[in-house]
Amino acid sequence: MITELSQKQSLRPLILVSIMLAMFMSAIEATIVTTALPSIAAELGGFSLYSWVFAVYLFMQAVTVPxxxxxxxxxxxxxxxxxGVICFLIGSILCGFAPNMLLLIVFRFIQGLGAGAVQPIAITIIGDIYSMEERGKIQGYLASVWGFSAIIGPTLGGFLVEYINWSWVFWINIPIGIIALCGILVFLKEDFEKKKHKIDYIGTILLVVFISALMILLLRGGVTWPWLSGPVFLIVFLTAFAFVLFMLQEKTTEEPIMPMWIWKYRLILVANVVSLITGILLMGISNFLPTFVQGVMERSPKEAGFVLALMSIGWPIASTIASKTMIKFGFQNVARFGTVFLILGSSLFLFINQQNGVIFGGIGAFLIGIGMGLTSTIFTVSIQSSVEWNNRGVVTASNMFMRMMGTTIGASLFGGIINTRMIQYLEKVQLSEEIDLNLDLTNHILDPEKRKELSSGVVQALQDGLTFSLHTVYTIVFVLAIISFILVNYMPKAPQYNSTKVTNR
Structure with a gap:
């Protein structure tokens, strides 16, 4: 069975390069698609389904990670x-051929099914072949991948959308994924002891039902169905019922996909809960900042991508700093410092408007990137160092699951809030011209050509409605940043383990 230092030293750099390519594929996917989606929605239509493109992808990641x-x-x-890589590439190819938003969502489902394996397993492999002291340095290398993708991704995405075709924001993954896959297949040697195992199928099904019901509740509640309605009550019951059954199943099954013992230890508990919260926070910024820049400020996709790229640039810088300072200053102190940056960054979004959007949005995104880089690096290294090899995959996956669960909840929650608040705002607007202000009309302000077809009064009403809706989102993001700061103070100062379990309580 492979352990931290059993891999041949000469092969480790080649494995690392393959891992970095896989991480780059995942990172550039995020920056390109987020930047390009307003243009995709404008061409394919269906603004009410906008959040589903993110949510279904993140949903499959969250479900499959554990x-x-x-x-x-x-x-x-x-x-x-x-x-995971093969499934991701198949989904990427199909996304590029999507003729409408509905099929794009279906193909993103397939892409997310593969994405759930790429990042957590890549990080787990790094945990296997490098010691804890080396891991901090390697985390800095991995973080640099996000920095490079942040620089090239938005620019490349804007170029592809404006001058070629948006399909290439998905197809760009194909050569990168193939090279990464070949590297792992050739260079990673696993002397694995094959034993008969039992797969927790019941737990898997219950987890899928729970997250599916929760996502539908957050996206459609208050939009398709009133909150105080029969369908909403039914979905709330299904969500709670599936969650309770999942917890009972994981406590009693022989080989659970989410062992309950990991939640008994303060380090893992705090790291995972804060990862959930910061995942929600992240979606509040990254999903809708390009929409604000393109729709409200009437800037190009390249400019929207640049503003969002500042977050991804701050992330690897902070991750590198965290990897070099976590031993000296302590895991808790560095993580606490990270949450301070989350508070500072999110506070700027409370004051964002049509005039200062680029400045406040860019600085705020950069500060939040700093905060995410500091906290995520600390959580990954600390929980991996808390367990032995045969538990490292599941605890790494638990942290990735909670973060992705947060992004899934965030995409669904904030998507529902945007839709609900936009509907509420547009219903109150009175225009002299005879035009039905509705949610799908928002598609037009995301496309410069379609925007010209609307009168100035209609455009202003839609832009004001979007700004009004986003301020609600940013208020919630600010509150979540404060909560993350409070929780990090309960994090143990340093991880350690014995031969079987976590000992740092």
Whole structure:
């Protein structure tokens, strides 16, 4: 069975390069798609489905991360990683051919099914072949991947959308993924002990039902159905019922996909809960900042991408700093410092408007990137250092799951808030001209050509409605940043483990 230092030293750099390519594929996907989506929505239509493009992708990531983490501990890292990359590439190819928003959402579902394995298993492999002291330095290398993708991704995305075709924001993944996959298949050697295992199918199904119901509730509640209605009550019951059954199943099954023992230790508990909160916070900024810049400020996709890129630039810078300072200053202190930056960054978004959007949005995004880089690096290294090899996959996956669960909740929650608040605002607007102000009309302000077809009064009403809706989102983001700061203070100062379990309580 592979351990931290059993991998041949000469092969580790080649494995690291393959891992970095896989991480780059995941990172550039985020920056390109987020920047390009307003233009995609303008062409394909269906602004009410806008959040589903993010939510369904993040949903599949969140659902499959703990499953892949458990499978990686049971059957090895290589086969799970291979399946994930292949599935991701198939989904990417299909997304580029999507003729409408509905099919794009279906293909993003497939892409997310593969994405759930790429990042957590890549990070787990790094945890296997490098010691804790080396891992901090390697985390800095991985963080630099996000910095590079942040610089090239938005610019490349804007170029592809404006001058070629938006399909290429998905197809750009194909050569990168193939090279990364070949590197892992050739250079990663796993001497894995094959044993008979039991897969927690019941737990998997219950987890899918729980997250699916929660996502539907957040996206459609108050939009398709009133909050105080029969369908909403039914979905709330289904969500709670599936969650309770999942918890009971994981406590009693022999090999659970989400072992309950990991939640008994303060380090993992705090790291995972804060990761959930910061995942929600992240979606409040990254999903709708390009929409604000393009729709309200009437700037180009390249400019929107640049503003959002500042977050991704701040992230790797902070991650590198965290990797070099966490031993000297302590895990808790560095994580606490990260949440301070989250508060500072989110506070600027409370004052964003049509005049200062680029300045406040850019600085705020950069500060939030700093905060995310500091906290995420600390959480990853600390929980990996808290357990032995055969539990490392599942605890790494648990942290990734909570962060992705946060992004899923955030995309669904804030998407529902945007839709609800836009509807409420437009219903109150009285225009002299005879035009039905509705949610789907928002598609027009995302496209410069379609925007010209509307009168100045209609454009201003839609832009004011979007600004009004986003201020609600940014207020929630600010509150979440404060909560994350409070929780980090309960984090233990340093991780350590014995031969079987976490000992730092």
């Amino acid at each position: 499953i892949y983490g458990k499978l990686a501990d049971l059957y090895g890292r290589k086969p799970v990683f291979t399946f």
